[in-house]
Amino acid sequence: MLPGSRNNYCQIQTRDNLTKSDDAVAFTLDTYNDQRTGFGFLLNPLGTQCDFRIGDDGRSIDVNWDTEWQSAVNKYSWGWYAEFAVPFKSIKYKKNLTEWGINFGRVIRYNFETAYWSGLVTDDFRISQGGKLTGIEVPDAGGKLTLFPYATLRYEDSDFTEVHGKWKADAGGDVLYQINSNLMVNGTFNPDFATVEADQEQINLSRYELRYPEKRLFFLEGNEMFSTRIRTFYSRRVGDIIYGAKLTGKVGKYNLNLLNVGAEKIPSLEEPQAFYTAFRVKRDILKSSTAGLIFVDKSWNGGFTRSLSADYTLNLGKTWKLTG
Structure with missing residues (x-):
């Protein structure tokens, strides 16, 4: 229950596109x-959903991650009510773990208030400052x-492409296998992205490339791990995927x-067939800090480009954070 007699501020938006001018309620699970890491779920008074992955104790937030969950909201004279499932x-989650971290947050726009159930939370969604949820009995997810x-099956007859009376059959798909509650294997072969949400059009007047959110199913799981200050792996650069x-x-x-991906050549962009490999590992250190490595490789006939980098996030108490 979210009391507040004044009008709620919210806009009609698509999923994951809530603005900072909306009233909202959220909760996070560690x-x-x-x-260090967690999952976040957020609603506005219209019932618009937003879900996200949290990394490095709130330093990285990936709102492009999507999962299945249900919600409901009701508005009353005294405020509004939100329900999450x-x-x-x-x-x-970790098997046989009976205690999770949890926190709740609320945004009230008419008085510019952001409140949390536990901790100072000087940074949004800082996992280490949450409370504890005890007595959990988790099922085996393996x-x-x-x-x-x-x-x-497609038929093409076009003067523009100079293709006449041609039929083309295509097949492929994605597979997700949950090894256990901690590990997942994703596979894809000749995927079709016709159902993927289209990018919003942007006008670029600079010399730098635009950054678009990743919505392809294969890349969503764990993509927040590659979100570093110097991003050496940007999955949207991977074009037409073979496998x-x-x-x-x-x-x-x-x-x-x-991950390892094979991509088709794109003659119009003079892109040869290429193979991408990316490996990311992060180790928990101290109380709520991390240190990690990223290896990225792109290989094609006659050449390659590779990089190896290291990074760290040190949480120094409740208010100070050191990254590099």
């Missing part, structure tokens, strides 16, 4: 109780297989993301 299958196949394989999850104190 399902590994590591005070997040199934265990929609998040990763062995779940999810398939996203597709098949198409892809990826392993993501957490083993002990190590967060892992390993």
